[in-house]
Amino acid sequence: MEVDLRQDGENLIVRLTGELDHHSATRLRRTIDRRLDKGEVRNLILNFQQVSFMDSSGVGVILGRYRRVKGRGGKMALCLIPAGILKVLEISGVPKIIPFMESEKQALEAVSQW
Amino acid sequence: MTGSGSFMKLEIPSRSENEAFARVVVAAFVSRLDPTLEEISDIKTAISEAVTNAVIHAYEDRVGLIVIKASLEGNRLIVEIIDYGVGIEDIEQARQPFFTSKPELERSGMGFTIMENFMDEVSIRSEKGRGVAVTMSKSIRSRDPIPGLE
Ligand SMILES: Nc1ncnc2c1ncn2[C@@H]1O[C@H](COP(=O)(O)OP(=O)(O)OP(=O)(O)O)[C@@H](O)[C@H]1O
Ligand SMILES: [Mg+2]
Numbered sequence: 001m002e003v004d005l006r007q008d009g010e011n012l013i014v015r016l017t018g019e020l021d022h023h024s025a026t027r028l029r030r031t032i033d034r035r036l037d038k039g040e041v042r043n044l045i046l047n048f049q050q051v052s053f054m055d056s057s058g059v060g061v062i063l064g065r066y067r068r069v070k071g072r073g074g075k076m077a078l079c080l081i082p083a084g085i086l087k088v089l090e091i092s093g094v095p096k097i098i099p100f101m102e103s104e105k106q107a108l109e110a111v112s113q114w
Numbered sequence: 115m116t117g118s119g120s121f122m123k124l125e126i127p128s129r130s131e132n133e134a135f136a137r138v139v140v141a142a143f144v145s146r147l148d149p150t151l152e153e154i155s156d157i158k159t160a161i162s163e164a165v166t167n168a169v170i171h172a173y174e175d176r177v178g179l180i181v182i183k184a185s186l187e188g189n190r191l192i193v194e195i196i197d198y199g200v201g202i203e204d205i206e207q208a209r210q211p212f213f214t215s216k217p218e219l220e221r222s223g224m225g226f227t228i229m230e231n232f233m234d235e236v237s238i239r240s241e242k243g244r245g246v247a248v249t250m251s252k253s254i255r256s257r258d259p260i261p262g263l264e
Contacts, residue, residue, distance in 0.1 A: 019134060021130075021133050021134060021162055021166065022130050022133055022162075022166040022169065022170065023130035023131055023133050023134065026130075029220070053137075053155075053158060053159075053162075054159075055159050055162040055163055055166065055225075055228065056163060056166075056221070056222055056224040056225050056228055057166060059222045059224055060219075060220040060221055060222045061220065063220070063222060064220040083152075084151070084152070084155040087156075087231075087232075088159060088224075088228060091224065091227060091228060091231050092222060092224045092227075092228075
């Protein structure tokens with residue numbers, strides 16, 4: 001899995017490419033947490049447009065990051081979720097706690113509303 | 115797991131890099147039934163859940179053997195994922211949505227729930243200390259039904 005991090009003010013945008021499973025989750029988690037730990041960003045946006053596969057390991061990474069971001073008073077949003085991945089997220093109840101948006105722009109708007 | 119159709123058997127060490135390999139092999143095996151993209155995605159996800167469970171829970175910090183058997187009977191895929199690890203003491207509890215014995219590893223407890231949602235049938239057999247066998251089946255819809263036969 002490829003992970004592209006970009007900072008936009010107090011927002012961290014993470015563009016994911018490839019398969020998100022237990023194997024790739026370990027590195028993804030570490031990459032995001034290292035950046036969050038620097039304390040420069042408050043909100044987190046995950047862009048799933050290029051994700052071709054995801055199982056419950058991805059759900060664990062998303063919910064784990066949600067707890068961290070929320071614990072520091074930030075917000076989180078997901079965007080551009082492919083149909084094949086939506087099912088796993090819905091079964092796991094993720095849409096009840098994290099908003100799913102249609103674009104990075106909308107996701108940025110969602111995390112900056114207070 | 116014999117029957118008239120075709121079958122396969124795969125043996126792999128319980129390393130996380132084999133999770134992708136296992137789901138791709140089963141997806142290739144079922145491709146002769148001409149499944150839809152959604153069916154392939156469902157099958158890959160269910161296989162990934164069962165294999166990941168063997169990697170994480172069955173063998174914990176050691177590497178053990180995972181056996182994957184699959185067969186086709188008519189338009190139905192039957193697949194079994196077997197490990198020889200610690201086993202599951204309370205299968206009913208393990209099947210509950212959000213139950214996990216490893217919250218510290220950020221597991222969400224959704225693996226079995228996802229398998230049950232994505233496959234037609236899921237059965238779990240286990241004996242403490244002797245491993246787990248998860249058997250799942252899924253019928254592949256025929257995309258071009260013969261007129262008059264449906
Ligand atoms: N192969 C196995 N060997 C031993 N225990 C297992 C095995 N598979 C599952 N379990 C037990 O069943 C529980 C539930 O499994 P399930 O896959 O539903 O959730 P999880 O693996 O904990 O979390 P997730 O799948 O969402 O990452 C596990 O926490 C574990 O205790
Ligand atoms: Mg699991």
